[in-house]
Amino acid sequence: MTTLKINGRPVAVDTPPETPLLWVLRDELGMTGTKFGCGMALCGACTVHIDGRPTRACVTPIAAVGDQAVSTIDAMADDRVGRVVQQAWVELGVAQCGYCQAGQIMSAVALLKQQPKPSERQIDEAMNGNICRCGTYPRIRAAIQLAASRLQGAK
Structure with a gap:
C-alpha cells in the first residue's frame, strides 16, 4: 500500500511501485482529466505537477513520487x-x-x-x-x- 498526496489530500493505492502515476490517476482513482498521449513523455498530454514542477505522469513511477505533492488538471x-x-x-x-x-x-x-x-x-x-x-x-x-x-x- 502506497499513500500519495494528490490535489491536497492523501490517497492510498495498492499498486506496484513501478506503476506509472498516470495509470494510478486514471485507472485506480478515476481521475481522467490527465490524458494518455504517447506513453513515452514526448507529447505532454499527461503533464501533472509534482511539487510544482511539470512532470510527465506516463513515465513517472509512483515510487518516484514519494511524499511529494501531486497536482492534476482536476x-x-x-x-x-x-x-x-x-x-x-x-x-x-x-x-x-x-x-x-x-x-x-x-x-x-x-x-x-x-x-x-x-x-x-x-x-x-x-x-x-x-x-x-x-x-x-x-x-x-x-x-x-x-x-x-x-x-x-x-x-
Whole structure:
C-alpha cells in the first residue's frame, strides 16, 4: 500500500511501485482529466505537477513520487493561477479537439508560477514538448500572455 498526496489530500493505492502515476490517476482513482498521449513523455498530454514542477505522469513511477505533492488538471479550478489560465483558454477559444489541453494548461500554470511575466521565448521553452495536433500554438501563447497580464493586474 502506497499513500500519495494528490490535489491536497492523501490517497492510498495498492499498486506496484513501478506503476506509472498516470495509470494510478486514471485507472485506480478515476481521475481522467490527465490524458494518455504517447506513453513515452514526448507529447505532454499527461503533464501533472509534482511539487510544482511539470512532470510527465506516463513515465513517472509512483515510487518516484514519494511524499511529494501531486497536482492534476482536476485541481486547477481551485488554484488561483490555474483558474486564470483556464479562463483565458476559454475566452480565446484555445482548444480545438481539446485532447492535449490539460497538459498544455498544466505546463502554462507551472510557467506562470515560476515566471509571472514570461517573454515569448520563455513561453516557447516552457511549452516545448507539449504537442498540439490541431496546431493551436498561437492561441496557446496568446492565452498565456493574457493570463500573465491578468495575474499581474490582480496584484
